Each structure stands twice: as C-alpha cells, then as structure tokens.
Amino acid sequence: MSRVLATYRIETPIDPRRAAESIAGEQSCGTFVRVPGETDELRALFGARVERITELEAVDAPSLPGARPAADVYRRAEVAISFPLENMGPSLTTLMATVAGNLFELSQVSGLKLVDLEVPAEFAAAYPGPAFGVEGTRRLTGVRGRPVIGTIVKPSVGLTPDATARLVGALADAGLDFVKDDELMANPPHSPLAERVKAVMRAVNAHADRTGKKVMVAFNISDEIDEMARHHDTVLAAGGTCVMASLNSVGLPALAWLRRRAALPIHGHRNGWGMLSRHPQLGVAFKAWSVFWRLAGVDHLHTNGLRNKFFEEDESVVASAKALLTPMHGTVVMPVLSSGQWAGQAPDTYRRLGTTDLMYLCGGGLLAHPGGPAAGIASLRQGWEAALAGRPLEDYAREHPELRQAMEMYA
Amino acid sequence: MSRVLATYRIETPIDPRRAAESIAGEQSCGTFVRVPGETDELRALFGARVERITELEAVDAPSLPGARPAADVYRRAEVAISFPLENMGPSLTTLMATVAGNLFELSQVSGLKLVDLEVPAEFAAAYPGPAFGVEGTRRLTGVRGRPVIGTIVKPSVGLTPDATARLVGALADAGLDFVKDDELMANPPHSPLAERVKAVMRAVNAHADRTGKKVMVAFNISDEIDEMARHHDTVLAAGGTCVMASLNSVGLPALAWLRRRAALPIHGHRNGWGMLSRHPQLGVAFKAWSVFWRLAGVDHLHTNGLRNKFFEEDESVVASAKALLTPMHGTVVMPVLSSGQWAGQAPDTYRRLGTTDLMYLCGGGLLAHPGGPAAGIASLRQGWEAALAGRPLEDYAREHPELRQAMEMYA
Numbered sequence: 101m102s103r104v105l106a107t108y109r110i111e112t113p114i115d116p117r118r119a120a121e122s123i124a125g126e127q128s129c130g131t132f133v134r135v136p137g138e139t140d141e142l143r144a145l146f147g148a149r150v151e152r153i154t155e156l157e158a159v160d161a162p163s164l165p166g167a168r169p170a171a172d173v174y175r176r177a178e179v180a181i182s183f184p185l186e187n188m189g190p191s192l193t194t195l196m197a198t199v200a201g202n203l204f205e206l207s208q209v210s211g212l213k214l215v216d217l218e219v220p221a222e223f224a225a226a227y228p229g230p231a232f233g234v235e236g237t238r239r240l241t242g243v244r245g246r247p248v249i250g251t252i253v254k255p256s257v258g259l260t261p262d263a264t265a266r267l268v269g270a271l272a273d274a275g276l277d278f279v280k281d282d283e284l285m286a287n288p289p290h291s292p293l294a295e296r297v298k299a300v301m302r303a304v305n306a307h308a309d310r311t312g313k314k315v316m317v318a319f320n321i322s323d324e325i326d327e328m329a330r331h332h333d334t335v336l337a338a339g340g341t342c343v344m345a346s347l348n349s350v351g352l353p354a355l356a357w358l359r360r361r362a363a364l365p366i367h368g369h370r371n372g373w374g375m376l377s378r379h380p381q382l383g384v385a386f387k388a389w390s391v392f393w394r395l396a397g398v399d400h401l402h403t404n405g406l407r408n409k410f411f412e413e414d415e416s417v418v419a420s421a422k423a424l425l426t427p428m429h430g431t432v433v434m435p436v437l438s439s440g441q442w443a444g445q446a447p448d449t450y451r452r453l454g455t456t457d458l459m460y461l462c463g464g465g466l467l468a469h470p471g472g473p474a475a476g477i478a479s480l481r482q483g484w485e486a487a488l489a490g491r492p493l494e495d496y497a498r499e500h501p502e503l504r505q506a507m508e509m510y511a
Numbered sequence: 512m513s514r515v516l517a518t519y520r521i522e523t524p525i526d527p528r529r530a531a532e533s534i535a536g537e538q539s540c541g542t543f544v545r546v547p548g549e550t551d552e553l554r555a556l557f558g559a560r561v562e563r564i565t566e567l568e569a570v571d572a573p574s575l576p577g578a579r580p581a582a583d584v585y586r587r588a589e590v591a592i593s594f595p596l597e598n599m600g601p602s603l604t605t606l607m608a609t610v611a612g613n614l615f616e617l618s619q620v621s622g623l624k625l626v627d628l629e630v631p632a633e634f635a636a637a638y639p640g641p642a643f644g645v646e647g648t649r650r651l652t653g654v655r656g657r658p659v660i661g662t663i664v665k666p667s668v669g670l671t672p673d674a675t676a677r678l679v680g681a682l683a684d685a686g687l688d689f690v691k692d693d694e695l696m697a698n699p700p701h702s703p704l705a706e707r708v709k710a711v712m713r714a715v716n717a718h719a720d721r722t723g724k725k726v727m728v729a730f731n732i733s734d735e736i737d738e739m740a741r742h743h744d745t746v747l748a749a750g751g752t753c754v755m756a757s758l759n760s761v762g763l764p765a766l767a768w769l770r771r772r773a774a775l776p777i778h779g780h781r782n783g784w785g786m787l788s789r790h791p792q793l794g795v796a797f798k799a800w801s802v803f804w805r806l807a808g809v810d811h812l813h814t815n816g817l818r819n820k821f822f823e824e825d826e827s828v829v830a831s832a833k834a835l836l837t838p839m840h841g842t843v844v845m846p847v848l849s850s851g852q853w854a855g856q857a858p859d860t861y862r863r864l865g866t867t868d869l870m871y872l873c874g875g876g877l878l879a880h881p882g883g884p885a886a887g888i889a890s891l892r893q894g895w896e897a898a899l900a901g902r903p904l905e906d907y908a909r910e911h912p913e914l915r916q917a918m919e920m921y922a
Contacts, residue, residue: 127695129666146669146701164789166822187668189699193733193760197694197782201757204785205821255540257598258557283608284538288600290557322604325736325768346612349604351762357736371608374615375787375794378575382793383786410616411577 102220103182105151106199106388110179111163111211111381113171116153120179122208124148127198128187146187152180162210163381174210176381185219190226192352192392195219200384211381217388219395224429227356227395232365234434234457237399240341240365241316243277246484247460248316249477250278252438254463257284261291261299269303272315274474275481278459281320283346283371287331293319294334301338308339318344318367318400321358328358336363345398348372352396359397367436368398378411386420394424394433400459402436406448409440418452425457434459441465442510443483443493443503450487460484470505479506513631514593516562517610517799521590522574522622522792524582527564531590533619535559538609539598557598563591573621574792585621587792596630601637603763603803606630611795622792628799630806635840638767638806643776645845645868648810651752651776652727654688657899658871659727660891661689662884663849665874668695672702672710680714683726685885686892689870692731694757694782704730704742712749719750729755729778729811732769739769747774756809759783763807770808778847779809789822797831805835805844811870813847817859820851829863836866845870852876853921854894854904854914861898871895881916890917 112119128148156176167174188194200214232240241248251271253264268279287293297319308314321331321343328350332343344367345355359366376383390401403420404412421435435458437449442465450456462480469476482503486496497504523530539559567587578585599605611625643651652659662682664675679690698704708730719725732742732754739761743754755778756766770777787794801812814831815823832846846869848860853876861867873891880887893914897907908915 129668142666142669146666164822165791166789166824186700187695188697191697191699191734193735193757194695194697194699196760197697197733197757197780200786201694201759201782202785202821204783204789205815205823207820207822255553255557257540258553283612284598284605286599286602286605286608288602288605289597322608323602323764324604325764328764346604346608348612349607349762350764351760353734353736353739353761354764369608371612372615374613375611378577378615379790379793380576382790404616409618410613411575411618412616413577 102185102222104185104195104199104220104223105180105182105218106214107178107180107216109176109211109213109215109381110209111159111174111176112209113162113167113169113174114208116155116175116177116179117150119208120150120153120181122206123203124150124181126206127201127203128183146184148181148183150179151182154178163379164210166207167210168207176211178215185223190223192227192356192395196352196392204382213381213383213385214388215385217391219391221429224395228359228397229395229429229431230397230399230433231359231362232399233432237365237434241277242313245456246488247456247458248277249480250276250280250459250461251466252280252282252461252463253285254282254467256282257288259291261296264291264296265299265303268300268315268317269307271473272304272307274477276315276477278316278318278461280318280344280367280461283320283369286320286322287327293321293331297334297338297340301340305339314341316341318342320344320346322346322349325354325357328354329361332358332362332364340364342367344369346371347393347398352392355393355398356396365399366397368393368401370402374411386416387423390420390423390433391428394428394431398433400434400436402438405437405439405441406445407440421453421458425453425455436461438462443479443506444511446480446483447487447493450484456484456488465510469502470509471502475502475505478502513596513633515596515606515610515631515634516591516593516629517625518589518591518627520587520622520624520626520792521620522570522585522587523620524573524578524580524585525619527566527586527588527590528561530619531561531564531592533617534614535561535592537617538612538614539594557595559592559594561590562593565589575621577618578621579618587622589626596634601634603638603767603806607763607803615793624792624794624796625799626796628802630802632840635806639770639808640806640840640842641808641810641844642770642773643810644843648776648845652688653724656867657895658867658869659688660888661687661691661870661872662877663691663693663872663874664696665693665878667693668699670702672707675702675707676710676714679711679726679728680718682884683715683718685888687726687888689727689729689872691729691755691778691872694731694780697731697733698738698742704732705745708745708749708751712751716750725752727752729753731755731757733757733760736765736768739765740772743769743773743775751775753778755780757782758804758809763803766804766809767807776810777808779804779812781813785822797827798834801831801834801844802839805839805842809844811845811847813849816848816850816852817856818851832864832869836864836868847872849873854890854917855922857891857894858898858904861895867895867899876921880913881920882913886913886916889913
C-alpha cells in the first residue's frame with residue numbers, strides 16, 4: 101500500500117522510540133486509552149509506522165515547554181514515520197492535519213519539527229502541480245541564460261495606481277524583467293487592484309509594443325475566493341502574465357482552486373513562514389512546507405536570499421532553493437531570492453546554486469542605487485555577468501561604473 | 512482614520528522602541544533603505560504607529576536564532592502597533608500578511624509573538640462572523656443549562672461508514688448530544704464522506720424520530736473548495752446539523768467562503784495551532800489567532816481542556832475559552848474543550864469559566880468507561896450536575912455509580 105513519509109526532528113524526555121510511537125499512534129488510529137474497535141487488524145491496516153530513528157545529540161533543558169515527565173536530558177532524534185495513503189486519500193488538507201496537526205502539542209516531545217515530506221505518485225497525480233515553472237516563466241519573460249531580475253514595488257504601501265504605473269513604466273524602460281506587488285499591497289482602498297492592473301498594464305503593454313519585451317508583473321491577488329478569481333481574470337484580460345498569492349494567508353484549498361482555473365503563473369509569497377520555522381525545534385522546515393504548495397501548484401516560491409536582512413542563514417537559503425530546483429514527481433519550482441539583495445550576492449548565489457534558473461529580486465538594492473533604478477538594474481546585470489564569467493566583482497566593476505557605484509553604496 | 516491594533520510580545524538585542532519601529536516600518540511603507548517616493552506625507556498617511564511599549568524582563572540568551580547584533584541582554588517588551596485600515600482594506604488575507612507576515616523573520620528581534628488583535632467595526636462589518644454561535648448550537652441540539660456533551664469518533668482512522676454509524680447510533684441511544692469526526696478522518700477511500708454521512712444520518716435521524724432529540728454530528732468536510740461545498744450540501748441534504756473544518760488546513764478564504772454559503776454551524780478544529788504557539792516567544796497566541804477565524808465565521812472553536820494530555824497549561828486553556836466567550840463586535844463563539852477530558856474536570860471547568868456555554872468532548876474518557884459508552888455519558892452528566900450544584904465529585908459519586916466508576920478509572 102502506498103504511504104506518505106514524514107521526517108521529523110524531535111526532542112523528548114523519554115526514549116525517542118516511544119515518543120515516535122506516540123506520534124504515530126496519535127496521528128493514525130490511536131487515542132489516549134485503547135478503545136473498543138481499535139483492533140490489532142485495524143492498527144495493521146491504518147496505523148502509522150516508525151520507519152527509522154537516528155538518534156542525535158542530547159540537551160539538558162527542554163526547547164519547548166510542557167514536555168512530561170521532567171528529565172535530566174532531552175534526547176534529540178530524526179525520525180521517519182510513514183502513514184498509509186488509505187488513511188487520508190490524496191488530500192492536501194488531510195495530509196496537513198495528519199503530518200502537521202495536533203502532534204506539535206504532544207507532551208511526549210519538547211521539540212518537533214517536520215523537516216521533510218514525501219508523497220507517493222498517486223497523491224501527486226491528484227494535484228496539478230505548477231503549470232509554468234521555470235520553463236513557462238522563461239518563455240513569458242523572454243529571459244534566457246541568466247536569472248529573471250526583478251523588484252518589489254516600494255514603498256510597500258501608499259502609492260496610487262498611477263504612481264505605481266509610472267514606477268513600473270520607468271523600470272520597464274530601464275530593462276527590468278519582473279516586478280511584484282508587496283505582500284502588504286493587495287486590494288486596498290487607495291489602490292484597488294482593478295485600477296492598479298489597468299494603469300500598470302497600460303504602461304507594461306506600451307513598453308512591450310515599443311520593444312517586444314513584456315515585463316512580468318506579479319499582481320498580489322490574495323483575497324477571498326471569488327475575489328481572487330475576479331482579480332486573476334482582471335490581470336489576464338489586461339494582458340498581464342503573473343499573479344501573486346501570500347500562501348499562508350490564502351491557504352491550500354484556495355491556492356489549488358486558483359491553480360485549477362488560472363491561465364497565469366502563480367508567484368508564491370511565503371510571508372509568515374518565519375513563524376513556522378524560526379525556532380530550530382518547532383514547526384515546519386521550508387523543504388517540507390514547500391511540498392504542500394508545490395502540489396497545490398505554485399510556479400515561483402520565495403526562499404529569501406544570501407546575506408539577507410532577515411534572521412536566516414545562507415545554508416538554509418541555499419537548501420530551500422535547491423529543494424525547489426530538485427524535481428518532485430517531474431516538476432520544479434522557480435526559487436525567488438530576495439531581501440537585502442543587490443549585485444553583491446550574485447557570484448555566491450551562482451556558485452552555490454549552480455544555476456540561473458531563479459528570480460533575483462532587489463528592493464532598495466536596485467531602487468536606491470545612487471544612479472537611479474536604471475543604473476540599479478544595470479548593476480544587477482553586471483553582477484550576474486561577472487558571476488557567469490567567473491570574474492571577481494571588484495575586477496568586473498572596474499569596467500562597469502554602475503556595478504562600481506552599487507559596491508560603493510551597498511557593500 | 513480606523514486602525515487595526517496588534518499587540519506583540521517581543522524580545523530584542525536592541526532598544527525595544529527601535530525594534531518596534533522596525534516592525535512598524537517593515538509592515539507598512541518602509542524598506543531597508545529609504546527609497547524615492549517614501550515621503551514624510553506618505554509615512555504619515557500609511558505608516559504603522561507604535562502605540563505603546565511596556566518593557567518586561569530581560570534575559571541573557573536569545574530565544575530565537577538570527578537576531579543581530581549579538582548582545583549581553585535581550586530585552587522583552589509588550590508593544591502595541593496600529594496599522595491604518597486604509598493600508599489593507601477589510602481583508603483577512605492582507606491583515607494576516609500585515610500583522611503575522613515577514614516580521615517573524617526580522618533580525619531585530621530574538622522573539623516575536625502576536626498576542627492580541629483588534630479590528631475596527633468597519634473591518635468586522637465586511638465579514639459575516641458566526642451564523643450560529645452558542646445560541647444557534649443550543650437550538651439545534653436542544654441542550655440548555657449545561658454544556659453540550661460530545662465525543663470524537665474513535666478509532667480516529669479505519670472505521671467503515673457502517674461501523675461509524677453503529678457507533679454513533681449507540682451513542683445517540685446513550686444520550687449523547689454531539690459527535691465529531693476526528694480531524695484525521697475527512698474523505699478517505701475506506702470511508703467516503705458521502706457514504707459516511709448517509710449511514711450516520713440514517714442512525715441519527717432514526718433516533719431523532721424515536722426520541723425527538725437530534726444528535727449533532729460535525730462531519731469533517733475539510734477538503735478542496737468545490738468538494739467542501741459538495742460535502743456541506745451532502746450533510747445538509749441528509750438532515751445533518753453541523754460541519755467541521757480543520758482551520759489551518761483549509762485557510763481563511765476557504766473558511767469565509769464556506770461560511771457565506773453554509774446553512775449549518777461550522778465546527779472549527781485548531782489542529783496545527785501548537786506549531787504556531789507552543790514556543791512562548793514565537794508565533795501567534797490563541798486569542799489573536801482566533802480573531803481571524805471568528806471574523807471568517809466559525810461557530811465552535813477548539814481550546815483544549817483542563818488537565819489535557821497535551822503540553823498546554825490550564826491558564827492558557829482558560830484564557831482561550833474566555834476569549835471566545837467575550838463578545839467581539841457583538842458575537843461569541845462556543846469554546847470546545849477536549850483532550851483527555853472526563854467527568855473529573857467538570858467542576859474546575861465550571862468554576863474557572865463561570866458558564867456552561869461550551870462543548871465538552873471526551874474520547875477515551877467516555878468510550879473507554881468500564882461500564883461502556885452509556886455509562887460514560889452518564890458519568891459526564893453527573894460530573895456537570897455536581898459542578899452546577901457546587902458539590903464535590905467524591906460526594907456526588909457516592910450516589911452515582913457511573914461517576915464513581917469513572918473516578919476509579921480515570922482519576
């Protein structure tokens with residue numbers, strides 16, 4: 101029988117095997133005392149199974165409160181638990197309740213983080229996955245051989261549709277590939293989405309008519325169900341080529357529903373992920389979290405960037421981006437590197453990921469360039485040219501004043 | 512201008528005021544360097560505002576990794592930050608991205624938890640809130656003057672529709688008010704929801720025809736959007752009186768959408784909440800988290816129970832239940848106390864909440880009663896009778912053998 105495999109990092113005051121068995125019981129057919137009907141046969145058919153336990157270090161204080169009994173040492177282990185697909189059917193909502201539901205509250209653990217998740221082919225077949233991914237995005241943007249370079253409309257909040265359109269028009273003229281709304285900007289009174297789409301796409305289409313290059317704009321359509329559909333259709337009708345959703349805000353069914361009726365790539369914003377993952381012993385690591393959204397059908401997914409302004413270390417960013425670029429049931433998702441990015445991280449990003457199949461987004465790192473946004477974009481292209489040519493930035497900057505200015509400003 | 516007020520508990524290596532200003536800037540019109548267009552006027556109109564800072568204790572080690580700079584002390588504070596409603600409009604998805612988005616990743620904090628959230632009346636007016644709440648649930652169940660007593664179908668996974676129906680039928684005969692599916696049981700191959708509803712409602716309706724009492728069954732309809740609608744209609748058509756959704760699995764838009772087209776109370780399951788809240792310095796506390804779901808329209812919401820089998824302390828459970836019972840823009844939600852519950856917690860539950868406007872769910876604490884489920888239900892009613900009469904359980908148990916047996920089994 102096909103099974104889902106969930107890998108956890110746990111910490112526990114008891115034997116890690118017993119803790120793992122508790123998780124397996126709680127999340128399949130068990131309860132806190134054995135009840136009539138919970139037969140051995142039923143356990144054999146529907147029980148979750150502990151597949152592997154790798155004991156790790158021990159610590160002398162619990163990472164999370166409420167573990168019982170109190171102990172002198174708390175043992176950490178990586179445990180893999182499998183669940184029969186029969187228990188849930190190919191359902192993302194039930195999968196979520198099973199592998200990331202009540203178990204975080206178990207008193208048998210003082211730490212529990214879902215670090216990896218694998219679903220069988222029958223599960224993946226029930227969901228469409230990304231419709232565009234890397235290839236579709238390259239086709240729509242016309243960008244080949246380098247990352248899709250983009251920015252976020254800033255200020256995050258407060259621009260009128262016309263002001264946004266002027267900014268996007270200027271960025272298009274400067275050669276940008278991609279622009280996205282901030283996750284804070286969806287459909288507020290001062291910039292209704294329909295008006296913003298109309299104004300921005302007028303500028304984008306005019307630029308495309310002149311140059312043949314259509315800037316991809318990810319309009320933030322995160323909203324109620326019917327409104328998301330309407331927003332998507334508004335973007336499509338205006339000639340737009342991308343929609344964005346804040347994944348944790350909209351939830352899995354809304355995203356999957358949008359994907360099934362969408363004709364545009366879905367740019368997945370991960371805001372809120374920090375709450376799920378900043379603590380090393382609690383929550384859901386990016387790799388596991390992304391599995392849900394990949395199945396639901398995102399095309400692009402934010403991973404943070406190297407030397408970002410947030411808490412996250414480069415190792416983690418690299419692991420996230422690599423996870424998305426690793427085929428899952430035949431599909432990959434385009435990683436979106438952003439936060440505190442400028443030309444300076446291009447060489448290390450290329451060296452560590454070994455690909456240009458990514459989006460490279462800069463806010464202040466482009467818009468606040470001393471030579472203006474056009475010079476900011478030039479500096480980013482130059483940074484990636486240097487990375488691809490294997491030349492040190494300092495060296496390349498000698499011949500490229502925009503890159504040199506960027507290094508003076510941001511380095 | 513109307514504002515949303517979010518209260519956080521933060522921990523930071525820098526001055527808490529500066530950290531609070533960073534949060535306010537990041538989550539309104541700021542970026543990491545000031546960009547053209549971010550004028551003082553725009554800041555005044557759209558900027559988030561730090562309304563209050565109450566400094567708390569300091570600690571010598573950071574609770575979460577990645578805070579910068581390293582410091583000798585990490586200062587904790589409660590900070591209230593307000594956001595113009597103009598920034599987001601009355602949108603739950605944008606509210607979520609604003610008050611619980613990227614800010615968890617900020618390097619300026621080593622701890623950040625959203626502990627309270629208040630939205631202005633214009634925001635609440637855009638959402639329907641609960642359609643049934645306490646009053647509607649009492650009307651549908653016919654239960655007055657005591658809690659709605661219920662159970663969860665156990666084993667959690669594996670029963671066929673007919674086996675589930677036999678169990679529910681027996682529980683109805685024994686006098687139970689409410690039964691719910693486990694959150695792990697939605698629409699799996701071995702118990703398709705449509706078949707389960709048909710079988711279970713046949714038993715429930717037959718019992719109602721005989722006795723005039725219709726047991727409320729919360730069928731777990733968590734699923735994709737169109738399927739949730741279909742499941743709801745299946746339950747309604749079969750004479751059912753409740754549907755259940757795993758809130759973190761289905762997401763806000765799906766829940767609000769369901770609410771707008773539903774004719775039945777929505778039983779909100781909070782599984783996954785532990786991942787958002789088990790760490791004291793990270794995530795979203797129940798009270799704040801519940802605001803989103805109350806606006807979206809849940810009628811019942813799980814709060815855990817006293818002396819539960821999970822990590823949570825009684826103080827926290829009581830605070831959660833009280834929060835739901837406190838009117839928010841005129842509506843209350845029925846708290847659902849469950850996990851390790853039996854008759855034993857009735858007196859303390861009543862003493863601490865001062866009401867019977869709650870659901871009291873027992874799994875093993877009812878089904879595993881040595882006298883069988885009927886005796887289990889009798890013991891629960893007796894426990895609540897004792898609580899309402901202000902009599903010690905031990906005393907009341909002398910006259911009530913089922914309660915006495917329960918105390919021998921579970922105490």
